[in-house]
Amino acid sequence: MQKPYSLQVYKFGGASVKDAAGITNVVRIVREHGAPGQVLIVVSAMGKTTNALEEIYHLAFNGQEYAPKLAPLREYHARVITELFADDSAEQQEVQAEVDQLFSQLDQQLASLRQQQLHTDHYDQYYDQTVSVGELLSTRIVARALGAHWLDCRPLLRTDHTWREGRIDWPTTEHNVREHVPALLQRGPVVTQGFLGATPNGQTTTLGREGSDYTAAIFAYCLQAQAVTIWKDVAGLLNADPKFFADTVRYPEISYQETIEMAYYGASVIHPKTIKPLALRGIPLFVKSFLNPTAEGTRIGDCRHGLLAPAFIRKDGQCLISFESKDLTFISEENLEVIFGALSQARLKINMMQNSAISFSVCTDFSPYRLEKLLDLLRSQFTIRYNANLELYNIKNYDGNSIRQLTDGRELLLEQRTRQTFQFVCRATPAPAPVA
Ligand SMILES: Nc1ncnc2c1ncn2[C@@H]1O[C@H](COP(=O)(O)OP(=O)(O)O)[C@@H](O)[C@H]1O
Numbered sequence: 001m002q003k004p005y006s007l008q009v010y011k012f013g014g015a016s017v018k019d020a021a022g023i024t025n026v027v028r029i030v031r032e033h034g035a036p037g038q039v040l041i042v043v044s045a046m047g048k049t050t051n052a053l054e055e056i057y058h059l060a061f062n063g064q065e066y067a068p069k070l071a072p073l074r075e076y077h078a079r080v081i082t083e084l085f086a087d088d089s090a091e092q093q094e095v096q097a098e099v100d101q102l103f104s105q106l107d108q109q110l111a112s113l114r115q116q117q118l119h120t121d122h123y124d125q126y127y128d129q130t131v132s133v134g135e136l137l138s139t140r141i142v143a144r145a146l147g148a149h150w151l152d153c154r155p156l157l158r159t160d161h162t163w164r165e166g167r168i169d170w171p172t173t174e175h176n177v178r179e180h181v182p183a184l185l186q187r188g189p190v191v192t193q194g195f196l197g198a199t200p201n202g203q204t205t206t207l208g209r210e211g212s213d214y215t216a217a218i219f220a221y222c223l224q225a226q227a228v229t230i231w232k233d234v235a236g237l238l239n240a241d242p243k244f245f246a247d248t249v250r251y252p253e254i255s256y257q258e259t260i261e262m263a264y265y266g267a268s269v270i271h272p273k274t275i276k277p278l279a280l281r282g283i284p285l286f287v288k289s290f291l292n293p294t295a296e297g298t299r300i301g302d303c304r305h306g307l308l309a310p311a312f313i314r315k316d317g318q319c320l321i322s323f324e325s326k327d328l329t330f331i332s333e334e335n336l337e338v339i340f341g342a343l344s345q346a347r348l349k350i351n352m353m354q355n356s357a358i359s360f361s362v363c364t365d366f367s368p369y370r371l372e373k374l375l376d377l378l379r380s381q382f383t384i385r386y387n388a389n390l391e392l393y394n395i396k397n398y399d400g401n402s403i404r405q406l407t408d409g410r411e412l413l414l415e416q417r418t419r420q421t422f423q424f425v426c427r428a429t430p431a432p433a434p435v436a
Pocket residue numbers: 012013014015016044210231232233234236237238239240241242243267268269270
C-alpha cells in the first residue's frame with residue numbers, strides 16, 4: 001500500500017522518561033537518531049506514576065486520606081521540571097503552571113471522590129478520570145523539552161464505555177486522526193499521550209495497563225506510518241524477561257504471529273493489542289534500547305524464520321478458581337455457559353482453563369473486586385474455591401530441557417501442553433535461572 005506520509009511513530013514508556021536525565025536522552029534520540037521525515041511521539045506517564053496514581057485513587061475512593069501520597073508525586077514532577085529547564089526561564093514557568101493546574105484539578109477530583117462514597121460498580125469509571133492524569137503531566141513536560149507540539153489524543157481516540165480497557169471505535173478514530181494530525185506533523189514533531197482515549201461524550205478512558213504501545217500502533221495504523229519504534233530499557237525482544245531469567249537471548253527478527261502470542265501470554269515488553277493494527281497495514285515494529293539507540297534491537301514484521309529459542313513467559317498475580325457443581329452433576333455445556341457469562345460480567349479474563357467431570361478450573365489475573373463479584377454471581381450454584389498469589393508460566397517452542405529447567409522443584413497446580421506451548425500454574429516462589 002502506498003504510504004502517503006513518511007512518518008515514524010516513536011513510543012517512550014515510563015522507564016525512559018523517569019527523570020530529567022531520561023527526558024534529555026529522549027530529546028537526544030529524537031534529534032540525533034530519528035529517521036528523516038515526520039515523527040509522532042507517544043509518551044507514557046513518568047516512571048511509576050501510574051502505580052502511584054492507582055494507589056492514591058484507591059485511597060480516595062475508599063474515603064481515606066490520600067494527600068500524603070499525592071504530595072510526593074507533585075514534588076517528583078516539580079523536581080524534574082526544575083532540573084530540565086533553565087531557572088526562571090519562561091518555559092520552566094509555563095510548564096510548571098500547566099503541571100500545577102493538572103495537580104489542582106486532580107486534587108479537587110480526589111477530594112470530591114473521597115466525600116462521595118461511591119458504590120464499587122463505579123470504581124473503574126472514576127479510575128479512568130483520575131489515573132489518566134499521569135500521561136497528561138508527562139507529555140506536557142516532554143513536549144516542552146522537545147519544543148514539540150502537544151496534542152491531546154482524547155478527542156481523537158474514540159472508545160466505547162469499557163472503563164480501564166476502552167475498545168477503539170476504529171472508523172471514527174481513523175477519521176479523526178487523519179483529519180487533524182497530518183497538518184500538525186507538517187509543522188514539526190508532535191507529542192501525545194499513550195494509554196488514553198475518550199467516549200463519544202468526552203469522558204476519558206484508558207486502554208489497559210501498559211497500553212501506550214497500543215496507542216502508538218493506533219496512530220501508526222490511522223496514518224499509515226512507515227514504522228513504529230518502541231524504546232525500552234532492554235536490547236530488544238528477548239526470549240524471557242531479563243529481570244527474572246538469566247542468559248536471555250535477543251530475537252533480531254520475529255514474526256507478528258510469534259510476537260502476538262508472546263505478548264498474549266504475558267511478555268510485558270509489548271502490550272498484546274499492539275501487533276494486530278500494525279500487521280493489518282504491514283507496518284514494522286522495532287523494539288530498541290533507549291540506553292543504546294544505535295544498537296540493532298528487534299524487527300517485528302511479516303517475516304519467516306526457523307525454530308526460535310524457547311521463550312519463557314512469566315505472569316504473576318494469578319488466581320486459580322475452581323467451580324464444583326453442588327449436587328455432583330457433571331460440568332456440562334450449560335454449566336460452562338453460566339460460568340463464562342459470570343466471568344465476563346465480572347470482567348475476569350481467562351489465562352488458562354481445564355475441566356474434569358464435576359469441576360472446572362480457571363486461572364485469571366487476581367483482582368479482589370472482580371473476584372468478589374464473580375463469587376456473588378455464582379456461589380448459589382457452585383462450590384467455589386480459589387488460591388491467590390500464584391504464577392503462570394508459559395514456555396513457547398518448548399523442549400524437554402526447557403520444561404525441566406522451569407518445573408524442577410515446583411509444585412504444579414495446573415498444567416497443560418499444546419504442540420507449541422507448555423503452560424503451568426504454581427505457587428509464587430523466586431524464579432529459577434534457566435534459558436539459552
Ligand atoms: N520477552 C521480553 N523481552 C524483553 N523484555 C521483557 C520481556 N518480557 C518482559 N520484559 C520486561 O519488559 C520491560 C520493558 O517493558 P516496560 O517496562 O513495559 O517498558 P515501558 O514501560 O518503558 O514501555 C523490560 O525491562 C523487561 O523487564
